[in-house]
Amino acid sequence: MKNMSDCVYPCPCGHFGDAQKAWTCASGVVPKYQKRISGPLLDRIDTACRIEFPRADYEKLSGNKLSESSETIRARVQAARNIHQARFTNPDSLISNKSSSTEIICNADIRIEEVCQFCHLQAEGQSLMRSAMSQLQLSARAYHRILKLARTIADLAGSENIQSVHLAEALQYRPKLMMG
Secondary structure, X not given: OOOHHHOOXXXXXXXXXXXXXXXXXXOOHHHXXXXXXXXXXXXXXXXXXXXXXXXXXXXXXXXXXXXXXXXXXXXXXXXXXXXXXXXXXXXXXXXXXXXXXXXXXXXXXXXXXXXXXXXXXXXXXXXXXXXHHHHHOOOHHHHHHHHHHHHHHHHHOOOOOEOHHHHHHHHHOOOOOOOO
């Protein structure tokens, strides 16, 4: 069985991986419970980023560690939005005749044709994606979602190209199912 902290999906009692609440389910029940929602259905739910947030301890919340300010984050998001606007408002930059600047606002809106155009991977990224496709048994839908998310991560980083680090970050947001 994988480490409890790797679980993203719940269990029948709702306390799997919780450090403060007792987990009462039998270990064999959890994978069966998690498999109630099929992979293809999960691929259709537009939640490409699924991040588990464990219960926070007082020490972590009360510490003096400085984090990024809201203004800094807002500026980075606005810069990425400006990149999207520049990318998608020029109709000549879009391959698909079906696309128009009013239909595509951000990377999540692009179709497969535009994914191929705007989410090109370098050799190292292609190798990483090939391995991920094999090991994670990703569907075509998941493949395209990961590329669009990696494109957004690259935009937030101010990078013109999707680097391996952007792709790796997008891949880590995929849900991790616990295997029995």
